[in-house]
Amino acid sequence: MRLQKHQIAMADLSSAEPLPPGSTIGILGGGQLGRMLALAAAELGLRVHIYAPEETSPAAEVAGNATRAAYEDEAALIAFADAVDVVTYEFENVPGETARILSEHAPVRPGPKALAISQDRLDEKNFLNGLGIATAPFAQVDTLDDLISALAKLGTPAVLKTRRFGYDGKGQVKIDDPSEAAAAFDAIAGAPAILEGFMPFEKEVSVIAARALDGTSAAYDVGENVHRDHILHTTTIPAALDASVAEEARTIAARIAHGLDYVGVIGVEFFVLTNGDKRQLCVNEFAPRVHNSGHWTSDACTVSQFEQHIRAIAGWPLGNPSRHSDAVMTNLIGAEADEWITHASMPHCAVHLYGKREARPGRKMGHVTKLNSGFTKPE
Ligand code: AMP
Numbered sequence: 001m002r003l004q005k006h007q008i009a010m011a012d013l014s015s016a017e018p019l020p021p022g023s024t025i026g027i028l029g030g031g032q033l034g035r036m037l038a039l040a041a042a043e044l045g046l047r048v049h050i051y052a053p054e055e056t057s058p059a060a061e062v063a064g065n066a067t068r069a070a071y072e073d074e075a076a077l078i079a080f081a082d083a084v085d086v087v088t089y090e091f092e093n094v095p096g097e098t099a100r101i102l103s104e105h106a107p108v109r110p111g112p113k114a115l116a117i118s119q120d121r122l123d124e125k126n127f128l129n130g131l132g133i134a135t136a137p138f139a140q141v142d143t144l145d146d147l148i149s150a151l152a153k154l155g156t157p158a159v160l161k162t163r164r165f166g167y168d169g170k171g172q173v174k175i176d177d178p179s180e181a182a183a184a185f186d187a188i189a190g191a192p193a194i195l196e197g198f199m200p201f202e203k204e205v206s207v208i209a210a211r212a213l214d215g216t217s218a219a220y221d222v223g224e225n226v227h228r229d230h231i232l233h234t235t236t237i238p239a240a241l242d243a244s245v246a247e248e249a250r251t252i253a254a255r256i257a258h259g260l261d262y263v264g265v266i267g268v269e270f271f272v273l274t275n276g277d278k279r280q281l282c283v284n285e286f287a288p289r290v291h292n293s294g295h296w297t298s299d300a301c302t303v304s305q306f307e308q309h310i311r312a313i314a315g316w317p318l319g320n321p322s323r324h325s326d327a328v329m330t331n332l333i334g335a336e337a338d339e340w341i342t343h344a345s346m347p348h349c350a351v352h353l354y355g356k357r358e359a360r361p362g363r364k365m366g367h368v369t370k371l372n373s374g375f376t377k378p379e
Contacts, residue, residue, distance in 0.1 A: 088109055
C-alpha cells in the first residue's frame with residue numbers, strides 16, 4: 001500500500017518511494033541558496049514552490065510557484081505544505097514552530113533534530129562532543145558572573161558567541177583580556193551565549209556531505225576557506241592537507257550526518273590546528289543546508305551540492321561527489337559584482353549572479369569559479 005503524504009510526513013520513513021519527476025519541492029527561504037536549489041530541481045524535472053516573506057526574492061524569480069507570507073502565518077504554511085511533496089529550507093533559523101506545522105502536512109527534510117541542534121551553539125557543541133568529535137573548549141554563559149568564571153577557566157583570548165542567530169561573525173565578540181568581560185557581555189546584550197577558547201588555527205576548511213533517505217552518505221573533497229570581514233572570500237579545492245587528514249574531515253562530516261539522522265546536504269566547518277608537524281581537526285560548526293563553501297561543486301563536479309540536496313530530500317540515490325577539476329570559488333560581495341564582464345571574459349571561469357537588485361556593501365551578489373584543467377587527484 002502506498003503511504004499517503006501526511007503519513008510519510010509524520011514518520012518520514014526511509015522506505016518512502018523516491019519522488020518522481022513532476023513532483024513539487026517546497027523551499028523555505030528566497031535567497032541565492034534557494035535559487036540554486038530551484039535551478040537544480042528544475043534540471044531533474046521537479047517543480048519548485050518557494051515560501052518567503054520578501055516581496056521579490058532571487059529564488060522566487062526562477063521558481064514556478066511562490067508564496068509570499070510570514071514564517072509565522074499558520075494558514076499560509078499549511079496551504080504551502082499541502083501544495084508540495086516535500087519541504088526543505090535554505091537557512092537554518094527556521095522557527096521551530098514553523099517546522100512543526102509544516103511537518104504535520106509534508107515531510108520536512110532535513111528533519112527537526114538537525115534544525116534544533118544547529119540553531120543552538122551550546123547544543124551543537126554538546127552533540128559533537130557526545131559523538132567524540134573535537135571542538136574548541138567552551139562554557140555556557142548566561143550571566144556576567146558565568147562569563148567571568150568561564151574566562152578564568154578557558155583563559156584569553158576567547159570568543160563570546162550568542163547561542164542563537166549568529167552567522168558570518170555576527171553575535172560574536174573576541175575577548176583579549178578578562179577586564180573586557182562586562183563590555184563584551186553588553187555587546188551581545190546579555191543574550192544566552194557560550195564562551196569559546198580562541199583556536200590558533202593554521203587554516204579553515206570545510207566539507208560538504210550528503211545523506212540519503214536510505215542512510216547512505218557521500219562527501220565532497222575538502223575545501224580551504226579564506227574569510228574577509230567575517231564573510232567567506234574564497235574556497236580553494238583541494239585544500240592543502242595530508243590525504244589522511246582530508247579523509248578524516250570527510251569521515252567526521254558523514255558521522256555528524258548519521259548522528260543527526262540527516263537527510264540532505266550538510267556543510268561542516270573545521271579549524272585545522274598544528275601540533276609540531278601533526279595536524280588536528282576541530283569542528284567549528286555545521287549548517288543544515290547547502291553551503292557557500294560548496295558552490296564550487298556546481299562547476300567542478302558532475303553532481304553539484306544543490307542537485308545532491310534535491311536528490312537526497314526527494315529520496316533519490318546520491319550522485320558521485322568526486323570532482324573533475326580543481327577550482328577556486330570567489331564570492332562577489334557588494335560592488336565586486338559590477339566586474340561581471342571581466343570574469344565572463346576569462347576562460348574556464350563560471351559566473352553565477354543572483355539577480356539581486358541592490359549591491360549593498362557586504363551583500364553576497366554572486367560568485368565565480370575558476371576551474372583548473374590540470375587534474376591533480378583522480379579518485
Ligand atoms: P562562526 O560564526 O562561528 O563560523 O565564526 C566566524 C569566524 O570567526 C570563523 O570562521 C573563524 O574565522 C572565527 N572564529 C570563530 N570561532 C573561533 C574560535 N573559537 N577561535 C578562533 N577563531 C574563531
